[in-house]
Amino acid sequence: MLSLVMTAVLAAGAAGDTWHDQLSWHDEQARMTVAANGGFTLSGPFGHRDIGPQTMRVDTASTLFNGLFAMAQDDLKQDSVTAISDGAFDHGQPIPCTCFETGVKWPYVWTRDLSYSVDLGLWKIDPLRARNGLRFKLSDVRDASLPQGLYVMQDTGSGGSWPISTDRVVWFLAAQHLLDDKAFADDVYRAVVDTLDQDRLYTFDPDMGLYRGETSFLDWREQTYPAWTADNVAFIAQSFALSTNVLHYEALQLAARLAEAHGDKAKMKSYADKAAALKTAINARFWRADRGMYMSYIGGDGTPYDTYDLLGTALAITGGVADGDRARQALAHYPTWPAGSPVIWPERPDQPIYHNRAIWPFVSAYALRAARTVNDPARIEHELRSIMRGAALSGSNMENYELATQATHVDEGKLSGPVVDSPRQLWSVAAYLDAVSEGVFGLTQEGKVEPKLPVALMPMLFGDRDSITLQMPDRRITLRRPRTLHGDLLVAGKTTQHGDETIVTLKAIDTPSAPLRTDTPLYAPQPPAAPVITADDKGWRVEVDGKAVLYADGQRMGRIDGNTYISQGATPPCVSATRVGEQGVESLHSPIVCAGEPTRLTEGWPREWKVPVSGRYRIALSYENNHGPINTGVTAAVKMLVMHCDGSAAQRVPIVMPHSVGEQQSTYGTVTVKAGATCHFALEQGFNMSDLSHFAHFTGGKGGSDGPLNDARMGDLLIAPAAGTP
Missing domain, CATH: 2.60.120.260 (Galactose-binding domain-like)
Incomplete structure (x- = not known):
């Protein structure tokens, strides 16, 4: 059985693969050696890459781990530019900007890419470029006849951008870390007030208590939404996404904090109340109890969709929307494969590899953060190894990988992919750096040192050493081996401070974490054709092709075979249908059909x-x-x-x-x-x-x-x- 094979592979990786100087995967090897100049040389399927000495460094038992940390910094240097460009802006001419570009194939600044990258720690490494890039994504209004303000930009996108896509508020997830600059902080406060007010006016649904719009980052609609949205995105504009609503929750909380800092108690209470109400609505609308997971999106009338995404799940956990047992369930029930965790599940059998059937390192980094939040050592290890493996075998921090092989390209005819992949992709670079600084050494966003290190990683990182160290420009963090290893997660035992060095003696604890979920089907079934609905003296007759699950006006009506009736009341129903596959996994919905004529x-x-x-x-x-x-x-x-x-x-x-x-x-x-x-x-x-x-x-x-x-x-x-x- 596939699940048994996957479990064996995962167990072997956890127990015996120390990755000191090299790793092997699918008959390919990557090897890291120390260079005479204090740098490293990485050899792998891609060839060889020389990596010079870097400002930050780690000293562990794994030359591979140490060298990949240096490679991420080298990638970041190449992404640190003084001009950006894109063919759709200024006719492709360079635009001066001392900031970060997005990657080799994306030499521009995009709102969501930059914001997630900055939140993943780039604000600590280069605050100047982080602020400059974020400022580049703010704008005032050029039409004097409209209300004026300072707004975060939604980049070009589905159906003509905002308000079909509404995840521009991710900007505030990044900006909140850079408020020590007063001028920038003033812009942040103005922008969060104006942007949230505008979103409230145009995208908030008071009946549902949610903000409309597309899933964050998953913006190639054919990959994640029903096929019939390829030529009609009004459904996406009408629907509600978990990730985008969690980002609005985070932005509302920031607005409340900033209003308090500005002495505006009434505004503070208003934003705090809206945030609390939104959290309640997210948990009421997106939680699917039969799966123990948060759905990725739901229809405009609340229709549940049996589809899930890792970024939305992780953000709900790290942002505090998912509390306690729900947070643990949501992560434990999200499936994974030997190479890593897919960004969506279930996959689409008719779509090429990109968001579909793919691992994205930046999403893996957020999953690692979520695993730290719920004290899940198996997931922490799994996501860290996935991030390391991809970088080592590719010779760069790539944008994405195919799910089963972790390759940067798999040839499957029209389903080949990843369709687009870019070296030194900024959020992948940030993901690696964050996986080291926070994921291993426990350096939190608040500057605290709170390691949560799986005992299973001790052979790789510690070997027979007593300590490992992270050296940063302004501080040094040393983790010391505990005397005993009775447990599965290493946390801080005793912490001492000597000048700029934080020394943490670890202790092992037992956690109630669940094993990785490896027993789910890969694909959802294909959806049925649109139902046919007619009226007769018995009510509304709904016909489908074969066996299906019927939904009407946001509610699951149950399984049908061929046809059924809905009572003919005053309101003609709007219906859709799904197929049911292995383990009860439902397809995406058929096109929606409404009875009667408007x-x-x-x-x-x-x-x-x-x-x-x-x-x-x-x-x-x-x-x-x-x-x-x-x-x-x-x-x-x-x-x-x-x-x-x-x-x-x-x-x-x-x-x-x-x-x-x-x-x-x-x-x-x-x-x-x-x-x-x-x-x-x-x-x-x-x-x-x-x-x-x-x-x-x-x-x-x-x-x-x-x-x-x-x-x-x-x-x-x-x-x-x-x-x-x-």
Whole structure:
């Protein structure tokens, strides 16, 4: 059985593979030797790489471990530049910036890449470049007719960027470490207030208590979302992602701390209350008790999706959203393979290798942090070895690896990959450095030394030595071997300080950690075709092709075979279906089909509607947005639909119209109305990324150097009854 083989491989690695000078993997070897100049030479499948002496160094029993730490610093030197460039900005001409570039194939600064890299410790190593890069991703507004402010930029992306992608708030995860510079701290406070207020207006759903938008970093939608979103990303804009909501939670907490520091107690309480409510909503909406895991994303109506991602899971644990037993369960139940942990699970059998069937070292580093949070020595060791192995066999800190082989390319025809891979990828470099400084030596973000070192790593790191050392420019950390090793995790026993040296004598403890989960199927089944729904005298008849699981209006209705009925009430249902595979793993959902026909208002603005029945209604627009391709750009059209009904308070619904293929339906909002009321609808101009001054440098599409563009060809206003209460 595959699970038995995987368990044996993992056990062999834990028990006997010391990796002192070399490691072997799939008939390939990497070997590290010490050079005469105090540097190192790494030899492997890639050839040879000479690594000079570095500012920081580690002294352990493993020359391989020591040399790979030096290689990560050498990679970081090459990523430390004075100018950046990208073909879509300033026609590819160099842009002065004393900052970090993203990698060999990505010589630019991207919001999420830089932010995760800085949070993974680059703020300590080069705060100047970290701040400069973060400042580069701030912008004011170039359209004087719009509300002014200082905003974090969402880079070009799915459907024309924000608010389809909404993880720009990851910027605050990085910026919080660099507040010792007053001018920068002032910018951070202004930006967190303006950015969060804007996100609250356009992406927050008060019924669900969550922020809408795409999963953070997993932005190649065909790899992780249903195939039918390839040409229609309105579903993604309507949906909710675990990772992006956790990032908003972190940003709200930072806003509360900064408001308190500025003496604004009312604002502090407001942000703190919003953060607490968001944490509650995340745990209520994303936790899947039958899996003991947090779902990666859910539909706009709350429909559960049997899909999971490691970054979202790790962030929920390290950010304090997942507490106690849930944190331990979420990590313990997340599957892994001998080479490392996949960034998504289950995988997609019809997609090439990139996010699908892949290990990303920066995500592994966050998983390592999560494992430290819950005291899981097996996972700490597993993620550390994965990060080391990939770097050693590749001769650089690569962007990603194929899951089973940890190769940088596997030839499988149209499924080959990783489709794109880059040496010295910045967040992979940061991941290695963090795996050493925090993962092994226990240097936390707050500057404390709190080692949590698996006993299984003692043969590799200590050998027959009494101590190991991390030497940094301003401090030295020494870990001393404990007298006894009765336990599975080494933590601080006695800590002493001698000048700039922290000396920690370790002690072994037993932890209640679970074994690595290696028994899950690799793939989810393929989803069924869209259900067919019709009305007859028995109710709403739903037909599917074969056996499936039926969902209606966000709720799991149960398994069906061929057809079933849903009671015909006042609200026509919206349905989708999944297939069930090995171990009960469900596919992604089929396309969503809604019964009945919406009311269509076709006149010019304002438009008028007489309410037939009291209740909740979904409001959307048919539209066409041909201002850019589906996968990139900054011209998602964003409007605010304002509804007044017979003098009652106005209800406001943000409408997002992503780049489209022909005519499609926008995102929807939900309103509550009374029978007999006459309602008038008007449109107000919204906001998109093309409105930011920074995108005047964008030359890769519309809405850039030719001026802001936030518009679409709008058709009918669509009104349909909405089911129940979320």
